[in-house]
Amino acid sequence: MLSAGPTPRVSLDTWEFVIAAENGTEHRWSWQELMALPQETPMVDIHCVTHWSKLGTTWQGVSLDTLLDGVDTGAHFALAHSYGGYTTNLPLDDLRGGRAWVAHTFDGAPLAPEHGGPARLLVPHLYFWKSAKWVRGIRLKTMDEPGFWETAGYHDYGDPWREQRYQGD
Amino acid sequence: MATGTPARAPIRWQVARLVERRVETPSAQTLVLEVPDWPGHLPGQHVDVRLTAPDGYQAARSYSIAGPVVDGPGGPCIEVTVQRVHDGEVSPYLIDVYGAGEPVEIRGPLGGWFIWRPEETAPVQLVGGGSGIVPLMAMIRARRATGSKVPFRLLYSVRTPDDVIYGDELRRRARDDFGLDVAYVYTREAPEGWRGEPHRIGLADVNTHGWPPDLEPLTYVCGPTGFVETVADLLVGLGHPSRRVKTERFGPTG
Numbered sequence A: 001m002l003s004a005g006p007t008p009r010v011s012l013d014t015w016e017f018v019i020a021a022e023n024g025t026e027h028r029w030s031w032q033e034l035m036a037l038p039q040e041t042p043m044v045d046i047h048c049v050t051h052w053s054k055l056g057t058t059w060q061g062v063s064l065d066t067l068l069d070g071v072d073t074g075a076h077f078a079l080a081h082s083y084g085g086y087t088t089n090l091p092l093d094d095l096r097g098g099r100a101w102v103a104h105t106f107d108g109a110p111l112a113p114e115h116g117g118p119a120r121l122l123v124p125h126l127y128f129w130k131s132a133k134w135v136r137g138i139r140l141k142t143m144d145e146p147g148f149w150e151t152a153g154y155h156d157y158g159d160p161w162r163e164q165r166y167q168g169d
Numbered sequence B: 001m002a003t004g005t006p007a008r009a010p011i012r013w014q015v016a017r018l019v020e021r022r023v024e025t026p027s028a029q030t031l032v033l034e035v036p037d038w039p040g041h042l043p044g045q046h047v048d049v050r051l052t053a054p055d056g057y058q059a060a061r062s063y064s065i066a067g068p069v070v071d072g073p074g075g076p077c078i079e080v081t082v083q084r085v086h087d088g089e090v091s092p093y094l095i096d097v098y099g100a101g102e103p104v105e106i107r108g109p110l111g112g113w114f115i116w117r118p119e120e121t122a123p124v125q126l127v128g129g130g131s132g133i134v135p136l137m138a139m140i141r142a143r144r145a146t147g148s149k150v151p152f153r154l155l156y157s158v159r160t161p162d163d164v165i166y167g168d169e170l171r172r173r174a175r176d177d178f179g180l181d182v183a184y185v186y187t188r189e190a191p192e193g194w195r196g197e198p199h200r201i202g203l204a205d206v207n208t209h210g211w212p213p214d215l216e217p218l219t220y221v222c223g224p225t226g227f228v229e230t231v232a233d234l235l236v237g238l239g240h241p242s243r244r245v246k247t248e249r250f251g252p253t254g
């Protein structure tokens, strides 16, 4: 679950990924540009808030370290936003250090729309709603701002090992 | 039933007890759970139910709340309706093993998006598949309980006539709840006298039994993941804006 409405269909011709720094500077990648960046194949365990986990899943994508490399920022928070209008907030540090990717391939096949394709955020050390499906960009923020899921009652951080599912956990 | 926004304070696990069970279909039962400390909920919200084995192993699953709070012998109760998933870990236990008077841990109410607020004025379209009827029934029951005059349409997909959960109540409400329409789609076996062949829900069903986008309805779709994907795509294809189509997927996908 953790899709709140119809699955958005996004064409690769118009797809883009945008990182907007807190000073307004934008960094954009088209699909071709994303695919031309160094690719990684993380094998990770994922944890859904609806009480299931999937161990040893294989993905392919671009590390957020690569994407954030040329971005000048002093921000501490990130708000990921998606085609379809969803948003989710997370600390910027959680997107660094080889722990987060923009993923486009799952178990060797292009990521299906209902699983967040063409590309989703992959932040496996947090609950899976933080791994924004249909991701379109990230806004860097000096102040934390709850996203769509968090406004609907989900936890601001979402650590599966501390079972941080809902606000107040 | 409380109105207002979902609580931000911690939602704690608490012990509930089974006071009654009702057989709805050969594979689905309603459990009436006494919850001494219940803060109220909105139609569409769910609870998490947690089981603990003697060796400490725990399993938790989400179940939609089926209707308004009801009074039990020992205090407020909520109702959930559980459909048996073959080979499932939790649902067969709740249906076949869990006994009257026994404790179970629950927490809730949970979910702040797939909810219908009785003060809403838009016409409502409900599309349910199988046990996906449960949160939709909560909305139908709340509509009547709060005296809402908003027109409701329910389109309910089931395998066979025997699989209709809340069948008698839906028949009665379709007659007595003014402004509620109920239609069915049968996927495997239709009742005698039903026009048409059994089939999976399609564009014609959604078009015939739904509100046109011009009326700006609020639509709620709930059921197994594949069912929800299909129906939500059809609704978008018919011109309903995505933000007016709220979905709850019961199956296990990320």
Ligand SMILES: Cc1cc2nc3c(=O)[nH]c(=O)nc-3n(C[C@H](O)[C@H](O)[C@H](O)COP(=O)(O)OP(=O)(O)OC[C@H]3O[C@@H](n4cnc5c(N)ncnc54)[C@H](O)[C@@H]3O)c2cc1C
Pocket: A001, A050, B046, B061, B062, B063, B064, B065, B080, B081, B082, B083, B084, B085, B086, B087, B088, B089, B090, B091, B092, B131, B134, B135, B224, B248, B249, B250, B251, B252
């Ligand atoms: C928000 C929410 C509300 C829900 N409300 C209800 C409700 O009101 N009534 C209800 O009966 N269920 C509801 N569910 C589904 C419920 O949480 C469980 O997933 C379901 O009872 C199966 O659990 P299990 O432990 O028996 O099966 P598991 O041991 O989890 O699964 C066994 C096998 O069945 C598959 N499976 C899991 N769930 C389903 C399913 N729903 N349909 C078909 N196959 C499945 C699994 O992939 C697995 O292969 C809801 C789910 C969510 C996310």
